[in-house]
Amino acid sequence: MNTIISIGRELGSGGRTIGRTVAMKFGIPYYDREIIDKTAEESGFAIDFVKSQEQKVSAYYKLCMGMSYGYGNQILSLSSQIYQAQVKVIKELAEKGPCVIVGRCADYILRDRDDLLRVFVYSDIEHRIKRAVNSYGMNEQTAKKEIQKSDKERARHYNLFTDNTWGSRENYDLMLDSGYLGLEKCADLICEVASQRS
Amino acid sequence: MNTIISIGRELGSGGRTIGRTVAMKFGIPYYDREIIDKTAEESGFAIDFVKSQEQKVSAYYKLCMGMSYGYGNQILSLSSQIYQAQVKVIKELAEKGPCVIVGRCADYILRDRDDLLRVFVYSDIEHRIKRAVNSYGMNEQTAKKEIQKSDKERARHYNLFTDNTWGSRENYDLMLDSGYLGLEKCADLICEVASQRS
Numbered sequence: 001m002n003t004i005i006s007i008g009r010e011l012g013s014g015g016r017t018i019g020r021t022v023a024m025k026f027g028i029p030y031y032d033r034e035i036i037d038k039t040a041e042e043s044g045f046a047i048d049f050v051k052s053q054e055q056k057v058s059a060y061y062k063l064c065m066g067m068s069y070g071y072g073n074q075i076l077s078l079s080s081q082i083y084q085a086q087v088k089v090i091k092e093l094a095e096k097g098p099c100v101i102v103g104r105c106a107d108y109i110l111r112d113r114d115d116l117l118r119v120f121v122y123s124d125i126e127h128r129i130k131r132a133v134n135s136y137g138m139n140e141q142t143a144k145k146e147i148q149k150s151d152k153e154r155a156r157h158y159n160l161f162t163d164n165t166w167g168s169r170e171n172y173d174l175m176l177d178s179g180y181l182g183l184e185k186c187a188d189l190i191c192e193v194a195s196q197r198s
Numbered sequence: 199m200n201t202i203i204s205i206g207r208e209l210g211s212g213g214r215t216i217g218r219t220v221a222m223k224f225g226i227p228y229y230d231r232e233i234i235d236k237t238a239e240e241s242g243f244a245i246d247f248v249k250s251q252e253q254k255v256s257a258y259y260k261l262c263m264g265m266s267y268g269y270g271n272q273i274l275s276l277s278s279q280i281y282q283a284q285v286k287v288i289k290e291l292a293e294k295g296p297c298v299i300v301g302r303c304a305d306y307i308l309r310d311r312d313d314l315l316r317v318f319v320y321s322d323i324e325h326r327i328k329r330a331v332n333s334y335g336m337n338e339q340t341a342k343k344e345i346q347k348s349d350k351e352r353a354r355h356y357n358l359f360t361d362n363t364w365g366s367r368e369n370y371d372l373m374l375d376s377g378y379l380g381l382e383k384c385a386d387l388i389c390e391v392a393s394q395r396s
Contacts, residue, residue, distance in 0.1 A: 117378075122367050169320050169365055175373035180315075185394060189387060196383060 006106035011150035012128030021187035043085035056153035127179030204304035209348035210326030219385035241283035254351035325377030
């Protein structure tokens with residue numbers, strides 16, 4: 001198996017669990033939060049700051065850009081520095097060999113590689129709320145709000161830095177509804193496709 | 199295998215070939231152009247008229263609607279009659295048992311059935327042009343134009359009658375890039391998922 005697998009995912013879709021399962025089945029590295037540490041190291045920002053800023057662009061940025069006060073540019077500049085550091089980290093990780101990378105525009109960053117399988121995992125809101133309640137201990141109302149907020153933030157971040165549309169089919173090779181398929185089946189299908197390509 | 203499989207697809211993605219392969223593997227009916235004959239019968243329109251009007255809403259309709267001359271309403275009324283006849287035909291076919299239905303908003307029309315697997319097959323423009331050239335004998339320039347025109351017509355038709363967005367992930371359980379995966383693998387994955395659900 002010589003494939004690098006990027007997994008984009010909606011909050012609550014189980015994309016991270018699926019990614020970990022795939023990585024375990026193949027015995028290859030799984031990169032998710034490890035990327036935060038490496039990005040902090042690369043960019044010189046504190047880990048907590050990277051964690052709070054990566055994979056999202058706040059609505060506040062757009063507001064500030066509209067007001068032309070310059071705050072927007074400052075926020076964008078910080079986001080952009082973090083993104084650029086992540087680009088370098090992700091490209092270096094991919095160079096090391098087959099792996100699973102969750103989120104962080106990896107599908108776009110690594111798009112020129114022939115050994116890339118680009119997956120997106122999604123689900124209807126009911127399954128995602130249920131999963132967020134069970135996995136993160138949220139109540140239903142909070143889970144729904146967090147999911148809606150996360151969708152907006154991830155889409156804004158992805159669309160800003162890639163000029164593509166987050167979750168839109170042209171960016172992915174395989175798109176799986178984890179609510180319908182179940183997490184185990186999603187992992188199986190990804191493994192099957194990744195094995196075939198190698 | 200007790201699953202009804204709807205396959206939405208982009209022109210040139212090989213969705214029809216995939217659908218036929220799946221139907222053959224399971225030994226279940228494959229409905230595609232047969233739906234035109236049944237829709238003609240149901241609506242009272244000629245087969246050729248149904249063929250020329252179904253699965254598309256022309257840009258002319260939108261233009262007429264904008265001009266408020268009433269032509270738009272007439273065109274919509276005809277399209278709507280054909281669509282309503284297709285809804286009835288597709289629901290009746292689904293009642294008969296497991297089958298593959300290609301296109302025609304079947305994912306939306308049958309959305310309340312528990313035994314439905316909703317698939318969408320897509321691909322990048324290069325693979326689709328290549329396929330259109332090889333399968334339909336078009337030249338590259340014509341193939342590109344036909345593909346772009348078809349995408350617009352199918353999207354307009356689907357979006358008008360379903361209030362959803364054609365090709366957008368929330369309408370499908372499994373989305374496959376046939377250019378990356380190959381037609382045979384797409385058919386295999388659909389069979390695997392459909393078998394598991396039954």
